[in-house]
Amino acid sequence: MPIADSDAPTTWSKWIGTKDLTLVRGVGQAVHGGLHELPAALTACGATRVLAVVDEGAVRAAGVAREFEDVLDRYPHELFTQFGPNPTVQHAAAATAAAKHVRADCVVAVGGGSCLDVAKLAAVGVRQSGGLDLAAIPPSSDGCDGAPLIAAPTTSGSGSEATHFAVAYANAKKKSFAHPTLRPRHVLLDRRFALAMPPGLAAAAGLDALAQSLESRWAVGADERSIEYSAAAAGLIAGSLVESVTAGTESARLRMMIGAFLAGQAINRSKTTAAHAMSYQLTSRYKIPHGHAVALLLGWVGAANAVASAGDCNHPGGDEHVRRSVRAAGAWLGVAPAGLPGRVASLLEQLGLATNLRDAGVNPDDLASLAAGVDPTRLGNNPRRFTSDQLHAIYRQAWDGNVRDRTAAVDD
Ligand SMILES: NC(=O)c1ccc[n+]([C@@H]2O[C@H](COP(=O)([O-])OP(=O)(O)OC[C@H]3O[C@@H](n4cnc5c(N)ncnc54)[C@H](O)[C@@H]3O)[C@@H](O)[C@H]2O)c1
Structure with a gap:
């Protein structure tokens, strides 16, 4: 139309x-x-x-x-x-x-x-x-x-x-x-509306759109069209998110407006994956705004998906397809999959937000119950199957936020 x-x-x-x-x-x-x-x-x-x-x-x-x-x-x-x-x-x-x-x-x-x-x-x-x-x-x-x-x-x-x-x-x-x-x-x-958002809201909302575009790329439900949308969205968002929050320029705010719309088009087809599924309790239990909650998990979920194997692959395209998809999503942020946690943490830092679950106020004693509470049906669209122990390990990594050894650049 x-x-x-x-x-x-x-x-x-x-x-x-x-x-x-x-x-x-x-x-x-x-x-x-x-x-x-x-x-x-x-x-x-x-x-x-x-x-x-x-x-x-x-x-x-x-x-x-x-x-x-x-x-x-x-x-x-x-x-x-x-x-x-x-x-x-x-x-x-x-x-x-x-x-x-x-x-x-x-x-x-x-x-x-x-x-x-x-x-x-x-x-x-x-x-x-x-x-x-x-x-x-x-x-x-x-x-x-x-x-x-x-x-x-x-x-x-x-x-x-x-x-x-x-x-x-x-x-x-x-x-x-x-x-x-x-x-x-x-x-x-x-x-x-895009111009009126206070910086904190622009950051949380923008992070949701960023996560949608990356998750959409590696989702089981991704198709050719959704990948076009997610690539365009990621291109707009990756280049504008920080500027839209810290400087609030008109051009960055408007690129974010259209980037978020295209990220929405992407998930309308593909749906979201484990980073979203694992985030909901962070919002309901700790009141972490939705987009920030997803971003705290996004890099770790991406890195975990990048090592999917034939034994735990949940994607009909196979484990090599999954690894390729995560590489493509990482490349949109200029990193190899192992660099995703560090790259997202650096974005969070530039936005003035907590970069790990510890600083976001999550009690470490709650990590096991968080893992047990993830809705399994929501994980069905993630390209790698995670056991409850693996979910716990991802929450633990996101809590520690130790990204020192995770700065890998794009491998081409
Ligand atoms: N249905 C879907 O497809 C879908 C997709 C993603 C997220 N969601 C849901 O959307 C919610 C998050 O939405 P959101 O991030 O847009 O925030 P929001 O709608 O929860 O709003 C957050 C706050 O920002 C204020 N606000 C909104 N726009 C403003 C503006 N332009 N200027 C000043 N203040 C403004 C609101 O009054 C509110 O207090 C979550 O509940 C999430 O589950 C739904």
Whole structure:
């Protein structure tokens, strides 16, 4: 589908290459250059009554509240703002009730990944007969018909605007839902949000996008198309992440915005791997922001995957294929697989973040229970099978953070 904002291609080509732009144009969603395209998106969705799930802090920070309200006021609408980072199924149920109250036939989400997840689930819930029934979201493409979704991501990181997944916590456990109806039809990439993010948020969100692009490269679910997306995303992110946080330049922030969108496109096809699966408890138990939590494991998981053998390979392409994939992902960061832990630690250091689990506040006595608590189904997309002892060893390495002997350069 074309980029609807006629300004966007010309503007974006200042920051991204022609190849990246071609990829953006082919994602199968209508991609708009900003919130000013919201009226057109609402019309295209046939909206008559709207649920708006809004991250008020983000809208205020970007100075777009009046503009957004002016558009919403043209429709009978309900505003839902009662959620926070890492939302629960109760938040999604409350958003569903708000959608039903206004009888919404379209859902607009303006916020980060947390907001988008709540909106995605409410878009399904509003079409269900009782309250939100998450068990009725089948993993297939049949039997589920959510209201059309319009998403304006306010962080450059989660990539949720590109995916057909939604996640929410139930009893401190992360639950994932996957269905084509959860993928927004329209995406509004508004630079004002990218520019408004405080540095800490830009860092955590950007690290999530970086991890997505690398994990997508070595995921069991990777395909030719997802690899194109992940390569483009990694190219944009690796060259801009530090600058986007420490200097906050417009060019770096906008490359991150588009890089995160492309990383989202990559995982929409491939899904994430062990670094994500192992990170969730770091967020639920220690409140480490999602992207930082994933990054604390990313390099160690990459290095471990790089030594997959025929005996523990989980990829139908075989262990040599896995080693090649990890080498390719490492090369995007300029290192051989053994150098991944050191390279990611150095990025974390430059971003002013803890580089290991010890400094991030994880109790070493908890490492065994962390290993035991990783959801095994989430590990199924990792190209190497890990035993519980190996998971424990990875947590231990990430806790120690000893990267002194891990500075290997790219081996070509
Ligand atoms: N469904 C998916 O495909 C998918 C993919 C990746 C991550 N996620 C989920 O997304 C969540 C993380 O999302 P996130 O990193 O975007 O952060 P977030 O949505 O949790 O927001 C973090 C904080 O940043 C604030 N904020 C957001 N945008 C802002 C802006 N432009 N300026 C100032 N403040 C702003 C929010 O108010 C909030 O307090 C996690 O719960 C994760 O599980 C979902």
